[in-house]
Amino acid sequence: MAYRDGQRLPLDERGGPGPVLRLSVNPRARRLSVRIDARAGEAVVIAPSERGLAQAVAFARSKGVWISERLAARPRGRPLQPGQVISLKGRPVRLEATPGAGAARLVEDGTVIRSGGEGEAYARRVENLLKRLARDVLVERTEHHLRTLGQRPVRVSIADTRSRWGSCSPHNRTIRYSWRVVMAPPPVIDYLAAHEVGHLVHADHSPAYWAVVERLIGDHRPLRRWLRDHGAALHAVGR
Template sequence: MAYRNGQRLPLDEDRPEPGSGPTLRLSVNPRARRLSVRIDARAGEAVVIAPTERGLVQAVAFARSKSVWIAERLAVRPRSRPLQPGQVIALRGRPVRLEATPGAGAARLVEEGTVIRSGGEGEAYARRVENLLKREARATLVERTEHHLRTLGQKPVQVSIADTRSRWGSCSPHNRTIRYSWRVIMAPPPVIDYLAAHEVAHLVHADHSPAYWSVVERLVGDHRPWRKWLKDYGAALHAVGR
């Protein structure tokens, strides 16, 4: 049987289609030295990695031999938390309480930024709160992006805000665009700043070579704690509002 990069399969080979249980996402990474499996808690699936597409057959077999471990890891991932009155979320790493107000007014920050108050009910309420978080994310990420661009003597870029499930950001040097996940606005400021530096540095080096990481270090110093923070707590941010 042949598999391809990016394909998704059920963890249980007795199920013909993915969707009713844990899923394997197949990934080819020429730099990988061995077969491996990692848990993508944000997407709720296991990622099977092989150096070549030919090696995916063996990688899938290896992953299915670890099916109990994979299922256990996925079972303890953060559960979704709806954006609703009474919920406490983070904004720039600090707790913010969600409150409702009569009518259909837009969400706004009040009480010195410790409360988000919004009109609407149900999905309308959640949408207003999410829109506020996106506005906050854009303002902060544009400011930090421009700061790092100036440091490197780079020309302006076009910044967009999205809700990606697997990546915190992406950079396209050829058309000078950077896209960020709005959810990073819930992280502490040094993590947000690191993400902006990470993407801006790709304008200098499109890969993740030592030369690339030296640019990131020039911008934010030791980046390892902030990378680890996203790895440890990123899944919880992706669970908010799902």
Template sequence: MAYRNGQRLPLDERDGSGPTLRLSVNPRARRLSVRIDARAGEAVVIAPSERALLQAVAFARTKAVWIAKRLAVQPRGRPLEPGQVISLRGHRVQLEATPGAGAARLVEDGTVIRSGGEGEAYARRVENLLKREARQTLEERTEHHLRTLGQKPVKVSIADTKSRWGSCSPHNRTIRYSWRVIMAPPPVIDYLAAHEVAHLVHADHSPAYWSVVERLIGDPKPYRKWLRDHGGALHAVGR
């Protein structure tokens, strides 16, 4: 059986049940490996070539118990509500309610988000504030990296994606970011902006592409690891 890059298939091949495996080819990989994508709720099987995917899938299926346990302990969703503590640019922020239906705002030196409304209306106001903060920061960091590379302006949009932190379309010069990255520390946010801007130079993830990323922010591995380790918690906020 031949597998292809990006293909998804069930971990249990007998009845198609259980977690999903997503196949990924990385020419820079030196060995077969499996990692957990907490955002998408699936295991990613990594091989250096498509030819090696067959062996990689077999390897992943020997790790079925480990994969199931890791996916079972992913963070649970929690609505945005008064009393909750969330993160904003890597710092703890307390959510508080205020009488009336006023928009959410940052107060007390940015350590508190105070908003009017109740239930879903309250959550929507807080989420809108986080989206505004995300747009402001990501547009700023995007512009910074564009200037460094001598690139023309792009259109930036903010979304709530489940499987990607960002995406770049070089042909129409648009970059889309997940607003949830605003909860991450600033170096991680900056890495995401650099990651997407670098795709304007190289649309793939080749060594040449990663050299552009490194030119912009240095070694990206710590920031990629942070997103792998903590991304699930960010995606659980407000769900």
């Protein structure tokens, strides 16, 4: 069977429900490998070329128990509801209910989010507040990095993506961010803005690109690692 980059197929070759493999071709890869994408709930199978994908799939299926265990251990979704404690810019914030249908707001020196509504309406109001807060900080950090690099303004949008924290389209000068990064500590938020602004200079992830990011924020490696280690938990909030 011929496999292709980006294809998804079941871990169990007999098909049916269960873990999913996502095939990825990376010419820079030196060997076959499998990594867990906890945010998307998939195992990513990596090969240096499409010709190597068949062997990579066989390798992944030989690791089926390990893959299933890792995916089962990923953070589970938690609805946004009164009494829950979430993170906002790296600090704990408690969710509280208030009578009526008022919009969510940040109160008590930023330690409480209070909102009206019930059930899904309550969750939607809280999420809308988090999106507004995310836009505010991400626009501010984006504009800061644009000025540092002497770049023209861009259009910023906020989304709820499952597999990417952000994306940049240099040709139409747009940057899109996941609102969920507003739950991360400020240096991580700043790293994401620098990461995407850096793509206006270099669209790839070459050494020259990473040099731009380092110029903007210094050593980015601990911040990338933080997102990798904690990202799945942020993506579970409100799911």
